[in-house]
Amino acid sequence: MKAPGKNAVTLDAQLGNNRNFDLPVRFLDNWLRTRLFRGRPVRPVILSYFVTFRCNLKCSFCDYTDPVFRSRYPEVSTECAVRLLEIARQGIPSLAISGGEPLLRDDIVEILRAARHFGYKPIALFTNSLLLEEREEVLDYVDFLQISLDTVEEHCPEPDNGHRGVAAKVKENVRRYARMQKQKRFRINVNCVLSEDHLDDALGVLEFAESQNVRFTVAPRLIRESPAPELVGDKSYQALVDTIVARKRRSPAVMDTFAYLRHIRSFLPFKCYPWLTPRVYPNGRLMYPCPVLNYSEYDILQMGPWEALEDIILTTHGPEVRCERQCFLPCYLEASTVHSHMLSSAVELRRLIKEVGK
Numbered sequence: 001m002k003a004p005g006k007n008a009v010t011l012d013a014q015l016g017n018n019r020n021f022d023l024p025v026r027f028l029d030n031w032l033r034t035r036l037f038r039g040r041p042v043r044p045v046i047l048s049y050f051v052t053f054r055c056n057l058k059c060s061f062c063d064y065t066d067p068v069f070r071s072r073y074p075e076v077s078t079e080c081a082v083r084l085l086e087i088a089r090q091g092i093p094s095l096a097i098s099g100g101e102p103l104l105r106d107d108i109v110e111i112l113r114a115a116r117h118f119g120y121k122p123i124a125l126f127t128n129s130l131l132l133e134e135r136e137e138v139l140d141y142v143d144f145l146q147i148s149l150d151t152v153e154e155h156c157p158e159p160d161n162g163h164r165g166v167a168a169k170v171k172e173n174v175r176r177y178a179r180m181q182k183q184k185r186f187r188i189n190v191n192c193v194l195s196e197d198h199l200d201d202a203l204g205v206l207e208f209a210e211s212q213n214v215r216f217t218v219a220p221r222l223i224r225e226s227p228a229p230e231l232v233g234d235k236s237y238q239a240l241v242d243t244i245v246a247r248k249r250r251s252p253a254v255m256d257t258f259a260y261l262r263h264i265r266s267f268l269p270f271k272c273y274p275w276l277t278p279r280v281y282p283n284g285r286l287m288y289p290c291p292v293l294n295y296s297e298y299d300i301l302q303m304g305p306w307e308a309l310e311d312i313i314l315t316t317h318g319p320e321v322r323c324e325r326q327c328f329l330p331c332y333l334e335a336s337t338v339h340s341h342m343l344s345s346a347v348e349l350r351r352l353i354k355e356v357g358k
């Protein structure tokens with residue numbers, strides 16, 4: 001399938017293709033399904049599409065830097081990526097594009113333009129920002145730009161060790177693109193991985209986010225999807241999360257929900273609903289129910305309409321995933337805790353509707 005051209009997107013906008021409410025409505029529908037009609041499966045809220053496992057950084061905590069990942073999951077062509085998005089949109093209202101570093105794909109603008117054309121809302125792009133200047137057109141098609149920033153410390157003795165050596169450039173990018181948020185109608189959040197060796201840096205990142213009028217999110221450092229052992233029960237780590245929670249009460253910058261922060265503070269068990277955020281890898285295969293359990297992989301391009309795929313999954317695996325593994329992959333944890341704590345997350349959902357303005 002040919003990717004839709006720029007004019008098609010403009011026409012959509014002119015016709016008032018306003019899907020701001022699809023995501024909150026899907027959350028509400030899911031809540032009713034599990035509260036009032038027990039046994040009904042939840043339906044997906046966000047497609048998590050990892051478009052590449054290539055990256056121009058090498059963060060110490062990141063599994064994707066392993067070359068095995070790249071050879072095991074080669075990228076599908078532009079045409080297939082666009083077709084995949086078209087199929088998934090039949091059942092999923094919103095989209096997060098991540099990687100690897102998505103901006104390494106030469107066709108990333110085309111992919112995001114197609115996503116906008118198909119009506120995903122909101123669209124988030126996760127990036128380290130280093131290639132943003134070369135691919136600035138992506139800003140026309142995203143609602144949220146998540147930029148990784150683990151420290152504001154610019155002088156790092158290990159320049160190749162992930163974001164620490166590139167903080168100055170990332171900060172410069174955040175400053176530059178923060179100024180475009182209003183005009184281009186997107187929001188930036190800087191995402192900080194909380195690691196035991198630089199816990200103190202997180203508050204610096206939060207202050208930087210506040211100073212630039214961008215949002216702030218956190219994730220604990222994971223090792224093979226489980227919390228780094230040094231963080232579990234660590235008093236300094238807990239005190240840091242407590243401080244972030246306190247800051248959230250008076251600052252709009254902190255974007256994570258209270259429920260999510262409560263869970264990552266003490267690594268509290270949670271009921272996981274992995275089907276809320278189906279994850280597709282660069283080779284176009286859906287990892288069901290998540291890459292950790294990986295019961296089955298489905299080639300979306302071979303499965304026909306999305307409804308058929310959902311039927312097969314329901315028939316093969318049943319309506320619910322029971323998981324004792326309790327990994328803390330943020331996208332699953334965040335969506336699951338919003339679903340389980342709808343009332344306390346209502347503020348964030350309302351803010352989401354307001355901020356998604358394109």
Ligand code: SF4
Pocket residue numbers: 055056057058059062063064065099100101128148162163
């Ligand atoms: S920038 Fe992201 S994908 Fe790249 S190595 Fe770091 S954590 Fe991994």
Ligand code: SF4
Pocket residue numbers: 272273274289290291292293321323324325326327328329332
């Ligand atoms: S907790 Fe982790 S392993 Fe278990 S279903 Fe959720 S994402 Fe998968």
